[in-house]
Amino acid sequence: MHDSVIALGSNIGDSLTILEAAVKTLHKVPGITYKNISSWYRTKAVGPPQPDYLNGCVNCLVDIEPFELLKILLETENKFGRERKERWGARTLDLDLLLYDDLILDSPTLQVPHPRMLERAFVMVPLAEIVPDWVEPISRRAIKELVKEVDCSGVCLLTDN
Numbered sequence: 001m002h003d004s005v006i007a008l009g010s011n012i013g014d015s016l017t018i019l020e021a022a023v024k025t026l027h028k029v030p031g032i033t034y035k036n037i038s039s040w041y042r043t044k045a046v047g048p049p050q051p052d053y054l055n056g057c058v059n060c061l062v063d064i065e066p067f068e069l070l071k072i073l074l075e076t077e078n079k080f081g082r083e084r085k086e087r088w089g090a091r092t093l094d095l096d097l098l099l100y101d102d103l104i105l106d107s108p109t110l111q112v113p114h115p116r117m118l119e120r121a122f123v124m125v126p127l128a129e130i131v132p133d134w135v136e137p138i139s140r141r142a143i144k145e146l147v148k149e150v151d152c153s154g155v156c157l158l159t160d161n
């Protein structure tokens, strides 16, 4: 079994319903067992002008290798009507593999830890909520320390979770 964290985001459609359905869909995949799910956060969009996002993440035990897990995440995005248009553009569902044990992987189709996670408050805030003591393997620093270095002003807890 491998310990992993998957990030979820949505800013098109009924994002809360989409994210909760995506969490249920992943939960049903054989080989994925949930340990903890973060709260949902309303977050200012990073990238081109677009609506605010809802973001969160899940920590799970997986009996699935990283490339197979990526395939499952991409298939799940497609199932929820994800269309690939501009980079960092609006989307119904975005699923990213953030962390997978202490794996460091840099391949053309998969980088772990997710290469932009440390600079993204919309990732680091929910991540710090559920795995504060996880040591990010490149910096070798705990998530609860790394989150202090990002500007979290655009990230707001969704109160009606």
Ligand SMILES: Nc1ncnc2c1ncn2[C@@H]1O[C@H](COP(=O)(O)OP(=O)(O)OP(=O)(O)O)[C@@H](O)[C@H]1O
Pocket: 070, 074, 084, 086, 087, 088, 089, 094, 095, 096, 097, 098, 108, 109, 110, 111, 112, 113, 114, 115, 116
């Ligand atoms: N850790 C990862 N998790 C998810 N996708 C990844 C990861 N590393 C590399 N990728 C690759 O990124 C590709 C493009 O992903 P996507 O279209 O969601 O990018 P984006 O969300 O616009 O930008 P960003 O990657 O900065 O979040 C995927 O097809 C996948 O092959």
Ligand SMILES: Nc1nc2c(c(=O)[nH]1)N=C(CO)CN2
Pocket: 008, 009, 010, 043, 044, 045, 046, 047, 052, 053, 055, 088, 089, 094, 122
């Ligand atoms: N707040 C926020 N901004 C984003 C997000 C996201 O999930 N949340 N995802 C993006 C593409 O990966 C680009 N910008």
